[in-house]
Amino acid sequence: MKDRNILVLGAGGVANAISISVATEGAKKIFICNRTVSKAERLADKIGRFFPNVLVEFRSLALEGVPKDEIDMVINCTSIGMYPDTDKSPIDFTGFPKKLVVYDTIYKPQKTKFMKLAEKKGYHIIGGLSMLINQALYSQKIWSEKESFNVFKNFEKIRRILKKYVE
Structure with a gap:
């Protein structure tokens, strides 16, 4: 994670734990994006207070203003795509770089639509079972x-x- 730009989708408990983890590991910048922007803002403020050397920004899940081409890793911490609503993905990966690591915290299904879209782009995918x-x-x-x-x-x-x- 050191010196990487991380995009965290979601602002709940899992996003909180993962944001703290990537900040602890030395992420350069964390973008926290959520359906409810005020929740993303609260989490971004919290991470920013505890990790002043990490740049933290918040946005809506529409990703407006996120420099997608600079992102190194996308982590889905939302419930979008979880069983039984398996036909959904929080994002479509338009505008991201050719090399990207994509992690989905969902473990059922083991390969979500989010992961399938990422795999089609040739990205390295990791599922939530781990x-x-x-x-x-x-x-x-x-x-x-x-x-x-x-x-x-x-x-x-x-x-x-x-x-x-x-x-």
Whole structure:
């Protein structure tokens, strides 16, 4: 994330956690875009206060004023495209650069319309199942109180099992 321009779609709890994470990792600029602009503004103000070295801006989900051609990563933290409304995407990727990482926090369906549109453009896509698994593994680590608990030891095995149940 260091020195990257990140576009975060959404301004709820997941967007809050992800915005803090990318700011902590040294993002250069974060654009927070949401259907309710006032929520995007509140989150942008919060991130800006805690991370003064990160440039943070807010916009509507229409992305007006976002320099799309300068974005390195788009992270969907909205519920748009989640089961059962799987025929929707928060954006269409018009105007973005040729090289882009696209992450969708939704895990059902495993490949959302958002991800399919990104894949058609040749972008690197990552689905939300990995976030679900990591949350579960870190929770297990907290509750097991074992210092030696390795959250990555069985990640791939768990991912294969869960894939069967989230489609």
